[in-house]
Amino acid sequence: MIILDQRTLSDDVSKIIRKMILNGELKAGDWINQAQLAEKFNISRGPIREALKLLQNEGLIKHETNKGTFVATLSDQDAFEIYTLRALIEGEAAQLALLHLTSHDFLELERYIEEFTEAMENQDIERQVQCDILFHGKIVAASKHKRLISIHKNLDTQVGVMYLTIANQVPMRVEQVVYNHRLLLNALRTRDKKKIKKAFSNHYTTALKDLATEISRKD
Numbered sequence: 335m336i337i338l339d340q341r342t343l344s345d346d347v348s349k350i351i352r353k354m355i356l357n358g359e360l361k362a363g364d365w366i367n368q369a370q371l372a373e374k375f376n377i378s379r380g381p382i383r384e385a386l387k388l389l390q391n392e393g394l395i396k397h398e399t400n401k402g403t404f405v406a407t408l409s410d411q412d413a414f415e416i417y418t419l420r421a422l423i424e425g426e427a428a429q430l431a432l433l434h435l436t437s438h439d440f441l442e443l444e445r446y447i448e449e450f451t452e453a454m455e456n457q458d459i460e461r462q463v464q465c466d467i468l469f470h471g472k473i474v475a476a477s478k479h480k481r482l483i484s485i486h487k488n489l490d491t492q493v494g495v496m497y498l499t500i501a502n503q504v505p506m507r508v509e510q511v512v513y514n515h516r517l518l519l520n521a522l523r524t525r526d527k528k529k530i531k532k533a534f535s536n537h538y539t540t541a542l543k544d545l546a547t548e549i550s551r552k553d
Contacts, residue, residue: 343377343381343384344381344384344385344388345385345388347371347375347377347381347382347384347385348384348385348386348388348389350375351366351371351385351386351389352389352392352394352460353460355389355394355395355405356459356460356463357458357459357460358459360405361405362405362406362407363404363405363407364404364405365402365403365404366386366395366402366403366404366405368382368383368386368403386403390403393406393492394406408492408496410545410546412492412496413496413542413545414542416489416492416493416496417496417538417539417541417542418538418542419489420470420486420489420538421534421535421537421538421539423474423482423485423486423489424470424473424474424486424534425530425531425534425535426477426482426531427473427474427476427477427479427482427483427486428473428474428477428518428521428522428530428531428534429527429530429531430476430477430478430479430482431473431474431476431477431478431522432522432525432527432530433478434476434477434478435473435476435522439472439476440519440522440523442472443469443472443473443519443522444519446465446468446469446472447465447469447512447515447516447519449461449465450462450465450466450469450511450512450515451508451512453465454508454511454512455508459497462497463493463497466493466497467490467493469515470486471486471487471490473518473522474486474487514537514540517533517536517537518533518534518537520533521533521534
């Protein structure tokens, strides 16, 4: 039996359900049985509903009238919009970041890649998502462009479900994912704006192509 702190019940429940989604215990498209969760956590349905509202705001779940609550799935169009927008935002942010990135920042980005590698080897998808968000967020934050940072951060709520969609549909090798992020870091080290812009564009267009190829195989 899972024992939860009554003071932060809905937050605790949302963390557990989030982990269940990101680790694949609840899969994309699965119906979320509130009664079953309430029994599992030994609590009433109220905190479950509040937790699901939090996760709905994050984009991890969706509610359909007269049907219920489901783990969110993202369409090809969703993937296209999220990835092309991130490519544009991060390409510009990375160029602005050149004025502010320090040697300490580069060491921190290296550490995120190392943690990313460990998370992938351990098949810890929740930690993979966190490392991905931290890595890209660190670069964007260094741009010192408040509005750009705000727009990028708002996309973080969709990154988890997007990463989960990719992880479930596209076989991801540790070496390839780590290599892709290292390409971004190496481009930043050149301090060549054209190379940086191209690297970030390629990072997302390649992910879109891989996803499209895998989906077409299954069709």
